[in-house]
Each structure stands twice: as C-alpha cells, then as structure tokens.
Amino acid sequence: MSTAPLEGMKKDMMINALELLRSQHDEVEDLIEQIEEMEDPGKKAELFADLADNLAAHATIEEKLFYPSVNAKNTHESLVEATEEHLAVKRLLSDMMNLDVEDEHFDAKLKVLKENIRHHAHEEEEEKLFPKVERMFNKDELAALGNEMIAMFEMLMAQEPRRNVPAETAQAAELQPMM
Ligand SMILES: [Fe+2]
Ligand SMILES: [Fe+2]
Numbered sequence: 363m364s365t366a367p368l369e370g371m372k373k374d375m376m377i378n379a380l381e382l383l384r385s386q387h388d389e390v391e392d393l394i395e396q397i398e399e400m401e402d403p404g405k406k407a408e409l410f411a412d413l414a415d416n417l418a419a420h421a422t423i424e425e426k427l428f429y430p431s432v433n434a435k436n437t438h439e440s441l442v443e444a445t446e447e448h449l450a451v452k453r454l455l456s457d458m459m460n461l462d463v464e465d466e467h468f469d470a471k472l473k474v475l476k477e478n479i480r481h482h483a484h485e486e487e488e489e490k491l492f493p494k495v496e497r498m499f500n501k502d503e504l505a506a507l508g509n510e511m512i513a514m515f516e517m518l519m520a521q522e523p524r525r526n527v528p529a530e531t532a533q534a535a536e537l538q539p540m541m
Contacts, residue, residue, distance in 0.1 A: 376505035377512055379428060380492050386420045386515075387483040394476045398469075406463045414455050414524035417479075421448045421535075422518055422526075423511045430538035431507055432495045438537070440490035445534040447482040451475065456528045 393413040400406040425448065429441050454475045461468045486492060499507070 377508040378501070379431075379504045379508035379511055380495065382508045382511055382515075383420075383424070383428065383492075384487060386416065387479075387487065390416055390420065390479060391476075391483075394472065394479070397472060398476075403463050410458065410463060411522075411524060414459065414527065415519060415522060417451060417455060418523035418527050419515050419518040421452065422523065423514050424448070425535040427507065427511050427514060432491070432498065433537055434494075434498065437491060437494050440485070441537055442534075444482065444486065444491070445537060447478065447485075449531065449534040451478055451482070452527050453531045454478070455524070456531050459524065459528070 390413065393409060393416065397406055397409045397413060400409055425445065429444065433441055454471050458468055458471050458475070461471070495504075
C-alpha cells in the first residue's frame with residue numbers, strides 16, 4: 363500500500379518510523395498526565411477527546427501500516443499480542459467515551475488505561491519489537507515507512523478518529539500475512 367507523500371515534504375524531512383511512534387507514545391503519556399491534573403470538567407473532556415483521537419489514529423497506523431510491514435517469523439507472536447493490547451485500550455476508551463469525566467469510574471479507567479499503555483509502549487519500544495525492526499530494516503526503509511505513517515496519521519486526525527473506536531471493540535485487528 364502506498365500513500366502520496368505529504369504536500370511540500372522535502373527529502374531531508376523524512377521521519378524514521380520508530381522515532382515517529384516513540385514520539386506519539388510520549389505525547390499520549392503527556393496527555394494522560396494533563397487529564398489527571400485537570401480539574402475543569404469542560405477542559406478535561408476536551409483533553410480526553412484529544413487523547414482518544416491520538417490513540418485511535420496511532421493504533422490505526424500501527425495496525426494498517428507498521429505491524430504488517432514488520433510482520434515476520436520473529437515478530438509475529440508479539441504483534442498478535444500487541445493487537446490484543448490495542449483491543450483492551452479501545453474497550454477502555456469506548457467505555458470512557460460513555461462516561462461523564464466527573465464520574466469516579468472515569469478516573470479509575472484512566473488509571474488502568476495509563477498502566478496498559480505504559481506496558482504496551484514499553485514492550486514495543488524496548489523489548490519485543492523495535493530492536494528487532496531496527497535489525498530488519500535500514501534507515502531509508504524506516505524513513506519511507508515513517509512518511510507513509512505520518513501521512514495516514516494526519517489524514518485520520520482530521521476526521522475525529524475516536525468516533526471509529528466503538529466499532530473496533532468486538533475483536534482484535536487482523537494481522538496481515540507475513541512478508
Ligand atoms: Fe501499539
Ligand atoms: Fe505504539
């Protein structure tokens with residue numbers, strides 16, 4: 363699958379796929395901390411909508427572009443586990459979208475979400491995935507993949523991607539066949 367390069371994107375602006383995902387993980391953790399500290403319910407709901415959009419778009423670019431691209435014998439099992447972890451996150455998000463931000467269960471679910479995401483991002487970054495991916499691909503390949511991923515991410519973010527989450531809670535995303 364190929365995506366048209368971002369308009370005006372120059373060659374020296376190529377983004378490494380792994381750095382892109384790492385920076386999105388950091389941004390999500392940062393948003394969660396802002397939500398935890400926010401006392402104004404209106405602003406808390408806005409921050410949560412932003413978090414849900416970011417998580418939905420991040421999960422989609424991983425499931426549609428990153429995971430299929432890195433699906434190999436030595437990563438397959440971790441990727442299947444990752445899609446199950448995405449499912450757990452989507453279910454929490456979907457529950458939270460139906461709760462008032464002032465409900466005590468909203469904050470309780472936010473804590474569980476934060477723990478799930480920390481665990482999942484740590485496994486992706488440090489343990490099971492990125493170190494293997496770094497050995498499978500060279501810098502140019504990772505940059506090309508990163509560009510495709512950021513183009514899809516920005517396209518999704520323009521369409522309130524959180525609205526797709528409730529429809530994705532029945533089962534884990536299907537992994538594309540091994541390369
Ligand atoms: Fe993930
Ligand atoms: Fe991720």
